[in-house]
Amino acid sequence: xxxxxxxxxxxxxxxxxxxxxxxxxxxxxxxxxxxxxxxxxxxxxxxxxxxxxxxxxxxxxxxxxxxxxxxxxxxxxxxxxxxxxxxxxxxxxxxxxxxxxxxxxxxxxxxxxxxxxxxxxxxxxxxxxxxxxxxxxxxxxxxxxxxxxxxxxxxxxxxxxxxxxxxxxxxxxxxxxxxxxxxxxxxxxxxxxxxxxxxxxxxxxxxxxxxxxxxxxxxxxxxxxxxxxxxxxxxxxxxxxxxxxxxxxxxxxxxxxxxxxxxxxxxxxxxxxxxxxxxxxxxxxxxxxxxxxxxxxxxxxxxxxxxxxxxxxxxxxxxxxxxxxxxxxxxxxxxxxxxxxxxxxxxxxxxxxxxxxxxxxxxxxxxxxxxxxxxxxxxxxxxxxxxxxxxxxxxxxxxxxxxxxxxxxxxxxxxxxxxxxxxxxxxxxxxxxxxxxxxx
Amino acid sequence: xxxxxxxxxxxxxxxxxxxxxxxxxxxxxxxxxxxxxxxxxxxxxxxxxxxxxxxxxxxxxxxxxxxxxxxxxxxxxxxxxxxxxxxxxxxxxxxxxxxxxxxxxxxxxxxxxxxxxxxxxxxxxxxxxxxxxxxxxxxxxxxxxxxxxxxxxxxxxxxxxxxxxxxxxxxxxxxxxxxxxxxxxxxxxxxxxxxxxxxxxxxxxxxxxxxxxxxxxxxxxxxxxxxxxxxxxxxxxxxxxxxxxxxxxxxxxxxxxxxxxxxxxxxxxxxxxxxxxxxxxxxxxxxxxxxxxxxxxx
Numbered sequence: 001x002x003x004x005x006x007x008x009x010x011x012x013x014x015x016x017x018x019x020x021x022x023x024x025x026x027x028x029x030x031x032x033x034x035x036x037x038x039x040x041x042x043x044x045x046x047x048x049x050x051x052x053x054x055x056x057x058x059x060x061x062x063x064x065x066x067x068x069x070x071x072x073x074x075x076x077x078x079x080x081x082x083x084x085x086x087x088x089x090x091x092x093x094x095x096x097x098x099x100x101x102x103x104x105x106x107x108x109x110x111x112x113x114x115x116x117x118x119x120x121x122x123x124x125x126x127x128x129x130x131x132x133x134x135x136x137x138x139x140x141x142x143x144x145x146x147x148x149x150x151x152x153x154x155x156x157x158x159x160x161x162x163x164x165x166x167x168x169x170x171x172x173x174x175x176x177x178x179x180x181x182x183x184x185x186x187x188x189x190x191x192x193x194x195x196x197x198x199x200x201x202x203x204x205x206x207x208x209x210x211x212x213x214x215x216x217x218x219x220x221x222x223x224x225x226x227x228x229x230x231x232x233x234x235x236x237x238x239x240x241x242x243x244x245x246x247x248x249x250x251x252x253x254x255x256x257x258x259x260x261x262x263x264x265x266x267x268x269x270x271x272x273x274x275x276x277x278x279x280x281x282x283x284x285x286x287x288x289x290x291x292x293x294x295x296x297x298x299x300x301x302x303x304x305x306x307x308x309x310x311x312x313x314x315x316x317x318x319x320x321x322x323x324x325x326x327x328x329x330x331x332x333x334x335x336x337x338x339x340x341x342x343x344x345x346x347x348x349x350x351x352x353x354x355x356x357x358x359x360x361x362x363x364x365x366x367x368x369x370x371x372x373x374x375x376x377x378x379x380x381x382x383x384x385x386x387x388x389x390x391x392x393x394x395x396x397x398x399x400x401x402x403x404x405x406x407x408x409x410x411x412x413x414x415x416x417x418x419x420x421x422x423x424x425x426x427x428x429x430x431x432x433x434x435x436x437x438x439x440x
Numbered sequence: 441x442x443x444x445x446x447x448x449x450x451x452x453x454x455x456x457x458x459x460x461x462x463x464x465x466x467x468x469x470x471x472x473x474x475x476x477x478x479x480x481x482x483x484x485x486x487x488x489x490x491x492x493x494x495x496x497x498x499x500x501x502x503x504x505x506x507x508x509x510x511x512x513x514x515x516x517x518x519x520x521x522x523x524x525x526x527x528x529x530x531x532x533x534x535x536x537x538x539x540x541x542x543x544x545x546x547x548x549x550x551x552x553x554x555x556x557x558x559x560x561x562x563x564x565x566x567x568x569x570x571x572x573x574x575x576x577x578x579x580x581x582x583x584x585x586x587x588x589x590x591x592x593x594x595x596x597x598x599x600x601x602x603x604x605x606x607x608x609x610x611x612x613x614x615x616x617x618x619x620x621x622x623x624x625x626x627x628x629x630x631x632x633x634x635x636x637x638x639x640x641x642x643x644x645x646x647x648x649x650x651x652x653x654x655x656x657x658x659x660x661x662x663x664x665x666x667x668x669x670x671x672x673x674x675x676x677x678x679x680x681x682x683x684x685x686x687x688x689x690x691x692x693x694x695x696x697x698x699x700x701x702x703x704x705x706x707x708x709x710x711x712x713x714x715x716x717x718x719x720x721x722x723x724x725x726x727x728x729x730x731x732x733x734x735x736x737x738x
Contacts, residue, residue, distance in 0.1 A: 047554070049664030052563045194711075222707045227668045229659050230457065233450040233703045236583050240446065240704070253565065256660035260569045265577070265584045284565050284660070 038086045038344060038355065040066075041109035043102070043120025044145075044333070046094040049227055053252035053280050054122045054145065054329040057322075059092055061330025062119075064321045065314075065337050066090050075313050077371075083344040086355060091115060095122060099129035106130050110139045117142065117344075117361065119336050122329075124148035124196045131160045140358045142365075144336035145329065147298075148196055149426040152382025159362050163336040163377060163387050165419055167197070168204050168426035170276040170296050170391070171249075173418045175208035176439065177294060177393040177411050178245070178274065185209070185216045189243040189271060191234060191258070193250060194223040201249030201276055207430040219243045224254075231258045235265050246271040256281050263290050279303070280327040282396070282405040289405045293396045300374045301331040303407045304392035311373040335372035335389075342370040378415065381422050388419040414438060445581035447700045453589045455696030456596030457651060461669055462676040462688040463599060464647030470620050470683030471640035473539070474531065477546040479648045480670030481553035482518065486649025487665055488557060489514035490656040491566035504574035508591070511571070511653040519646035527641040532634075550666065558663055565660035572657035592654060599647065600689055607685070616640060620683065672714070679718050681728025690729055694721075 042062050045055025066088050068074050072081035082088050091113050093105050102121070109115045118134070119142045121127045127146035132155070134141035141160045143151065147167030151160075178185060188209065192198035202223070209216055219241035222234050235258075238246060246267065250258055255278060262268065268290040279297035282289055297304055302325060305311050314334055318326040326334075343365035347356030356364070367384030370377055375390045394407030417439035420429035429435065461483055468476045493510040526549060534545050575587025607613035618626040619636045627633045652665070659665075676695050680687025695714050702713035721729060 047558060047563075047663060049662070051664075052565055052662045056563050220707075222703065223710075224703075225668075225711055227664060229655070229665070229668060230454060232453050232589060233700045236446050236450050237703050237707070239583055240443065253660050253662050253664065256565060256567075257658065260567070260572065260660070261586075261658055264569070264573050264586045285567070288567060288569055 036082075036086045037089050038083045038117075039089045039091065039113065039115040040340070041091045041093060041106075041113060041115040041118040041120065042333075043093045043095050043105065043109075043118060044329075045096055045122055046092070048096040049253055050122055051096075055095060057280070057327065058122075058145070058329040058333040060322050061318055061326060061333045062090060062092075062337060064317055065334055068317060069337070069341060075310055078310075078338060078341055080345065083341055084348045084353070086344075086348075093120070095120065095126060099123075099125050102126045103129050103133050106133060106141075107137070110134075110137060116140070116355070116358075117340060119144050119333070119340060121146050124150075124200075127151055127162075131155070131157060135159050138358060140361045142336050142340060145332045148200055152386040153425045156383060157385050159358060161339075161362075161365055161379065161385050161387075162382075163339045163379075164299065164332045165387060165389050165391070165415070166426070167200055167249075167276075167298075168420065168430070169388070169415075169418045170298050171201055171204035172208050172430065172434070173391045173393055173413045174247070174274055174276055174294070174296055175205060175212050176413060176418065179212045180411060181409065183245065183272065183294075185213050185244045187217045187219050187241075187243040189220040189222075189238050189241055189246045190218060191220070191222040191224065191238065191246065191248045191250065193226045193254065195226050197251075198223060198226075198249055202247075204426065204430065205247050205249075205276070207427065211430060211433050226254070228254060229257050231261050234258075235262050235267060238262075238267060238271070239265070243271050245274045247274045247276070249276040251277050251280070256285060259285065259290070260288060263288070268293065277328065279407075280329060282407075283324050283327065286403065286405065287398050287400070289396055289398065291397050294393060295396065295407075296391065296393050297331075298328045298391070299331060300390050300392040300412060302327045304394050304410050304412075305331070305373060306375050306390075306412075308371075308373070308375075310371060314373040331372075331374055335374060335377055338372045339365065339368075339370050339377060339387075343368060376415075380415075381419070383422075388415040390415050391418055414440075442581045443704060446583055447697070447704050449580055449583075449585065450703075451693070451697035451700035452593055453585075453696070454699060455692040456593045457655060458672060458676055458695060459596045459689055459692035460599055460647055460654065461651035462673045462680075462692055463603060463685065464644040464651070465673050466677045466680070466683055466685060466688045467603070467647065468641055468644035469677065471616060472531070472637055474542050474546065475539070475682075476644065477543060477670065478526070478549035478553060479546075479644070479673065480666035480668075481550045481557070482522065482645045482648035483652035483655075483669050484557055484666040485522065485553065486515050486518050486652030487656045487659075487661045488561045488566065488652075489518050489649065490653030491568050491661040492561070493517075494568040494571055494656070495566065498568065498570055504570040507568070507571045507574075511656070512650065514653045515646050515650035518649035519642045522649075523642035523645040524638055526645075527638050531641070532637075535637075550670075554663070554666065561661075563663055565662040566656070567660055568657050570657075588657065595654065599650070600685065603643075603685055612639075675714055675718050678728055679721050681725075681730040684728065684730035687728055687730030 044058045045051045117140045122145045124146045127143045135157050143162040149166040192202040273293035275295040277298050278295040279302050347360040347364035377387050380388045392412045394410040397406050399406045420426050421436045465479050490511045493514045494507040497507045497510050572588045578585045623633050676691035680691030698713040698717045702709040
């Protein structure tokens with residue numbers, strides 16, 4: 001017996017025994033490790049015209065934030081590694097290619113990649129296309145950026161959420177800013193892109209102005225095609241119609257081209273520029289951005305973000321990783337991921353620490369609220385599926401010493417001041433004179 | 441009266457940019473009989489190359505007005521590097537095949553060049569607006585215009601006249617015209633058709649890249665430039681007649697003026713105006729305004 005034991009010991013020397021033991025442990029732990037991963041599909045523009053302005057900065061934001069989450073480096077209450085110990089694994093998908101392609105890509109994410117949640121979509125058309133499909137599949141979906149109010153005003157969802165305010169807030173806040181700052185507006189010009197975003201923004205601004213500036217008249221009302229690039233004719237048309245302000249929801253390359261061309265022809269010296277979503281062009285344009293332009297960021301983001309420990313941490317994390325400060329796109333991605341983390345951890349706690357089901361995840365996010373770098377996000381509209389948040393508007397000034405555009409005269413608006421109440425559609429709310437709005 | 445002058449000047453300015461781009465498209469179709477979808481990508485590469493070269497010149501403290509030379513140099517560089525590579529490396533393998541296949545091949549080139557552009561220049565925008573602002577402001581019909589726009593009109597006229605002169609008044613041009621009429625007959629007369637194809641394609645790429653390079657100072661150069669320009673360029677060459685230089689000039693003017701009229705008078709009809717004019721012209725002249733009557737081969 002003793003000889004047999006010695007033979008066994010010789011045959012299975014300590015290094016072999018350790019290797020065998022490690023293999024056995026690894027095999028036994030394999031299902032547990034798989035269990036501990038929460039897979040997120042992140043969809044945003046990685047190519048095309050929206051890549052530079054929104055898609056790539058948002059994905060850059062997601063990468064640094066998910067990395068920090070996994071390392072447990074985020075401040076409390078977000079300091080548990082991953083989602084309550086579950087490692088977060090991200091799969092990145094390009095949003096370019098149109099709504100039909102995005103529906104297929106989303107199906108692939110759920111069915112082939114087996115993601116637990118999808119966070120994505122900048123384009124309103126993409127959001128309108130993917131939301132009913134996710135609902136039909138009963139899979140958890142967060143829309144992090146798109147603007148159209150129609151998604152939750154015209155449909156009811158259980159599995160689909162939007163963790164940022166829709167576009168009505170941006171234009172109501174702009175009109176309120178003009179009124180609060182006593183900007184004289186008797187006549188105004190408009191230039192917006194000829195697709196859902198541009199037309200919805202135009203409508204919200206015009207309706208808000210009808211409420212706040214009775215009798216103010218629209219002069220030029222231009223709707224150039226998306227991606228026009230050349231605005232010489234539009235600038236002439238705007239110049240032939242003298243106005244107090246010039247409103248626009250242009251974004252990205254279109255906005256940059258318009259600013260470069262209009263500024264060279266002195267448009268902003270004659271008409272006060274009022275842009276609903278222009279913060280993202282400030283770092284790139286630098287001294288080419290005219291002074292005194294009033295602009296919004298689709299939330300209290302970037303240079304208009306509130307002072308808080310969470311915001312300081314996020315701002316610095318992003319800036320160090322990307323050599324540029326975060327603007328609206330990474331902020332909106334971050335608030336979606338903070339919301340997902342809060343919901344996942346809440347659902348796990350209710351599920352005895354195990355990975356939550358799609359239904360448990362949806363129930364945890366519905367009607368919830370959480371702290372984000374841009375302030376408190378509340379899922380107050382669309383039966384608890386659509387967020388509202390605070391926003392801010394400011395005025396540009398190039399700081400030659402710091403070599404960057406600063407924002408002055410910042411005015412903050414509480415979520416309840418610039419978002420409709422739960423029981424009203426945006427358009428009806430504005431037309432009725434903003435009933436229930438709680439403004440300073 | 442002022443409105444009429446404004447519409448006229450805006451229309452001509454837009455047409456001049458469009459003409460430079462459409463000139464290349466029509467030249468390639470005229471000689472090689474290829475509807476080149478990748479033309480928009482050459483435009484985008486020209487814009488990036490122009491922006492990079494001008495950016496470098498400005499960093500070397502050169503006068504912004506002088507950087508127009510860099511825009512031309514960028515277009516020449518793109519044509520010399522990319523045209524032989526794509527014509528000899530890809531298109532040549534498909535000559536004689538179905539025209540639809542060639543369109544699909546150029547579409548594949550378009551997709552590849554989109555990604556190559558992104559790999560080379562990234563997704564961040566490039567600005568060289570110093571060049572745009574270097575030519576002062578002019579007052580025309582009560583409007584302030586940038587001097588660069590007037591320069592663009594002059595350059596478009598120069599490009600058109602030079603191309604016309606080369607094709608009609610030089611020996612090389614006569615050879616190109618012979619190839620346009622019949623590559624087979626020209627070849628039997630001792631013309632090196634293969635060389636003419638490469639040169640014509642190079643000319644087409646040059647004009648696409650020049651259009652992009654000259655636009656670079658007016659815009660932020662970033663991904664996605666190539667799509668819009670190709671659609672409106674097709675409208676121009678279809679109105680004028682595929683393969684006709686005079687047609688491209690008239691087509692560009694028609695598109696520019698109808699667009700400017702719509703923007704000033706009835707903005708919602710901006711795009712509609714271009715395509716309704718195109719439809720009306722095609723109803724009466726299905727081959728375009730300046731398309732030569734083709735003898736049917738039996």
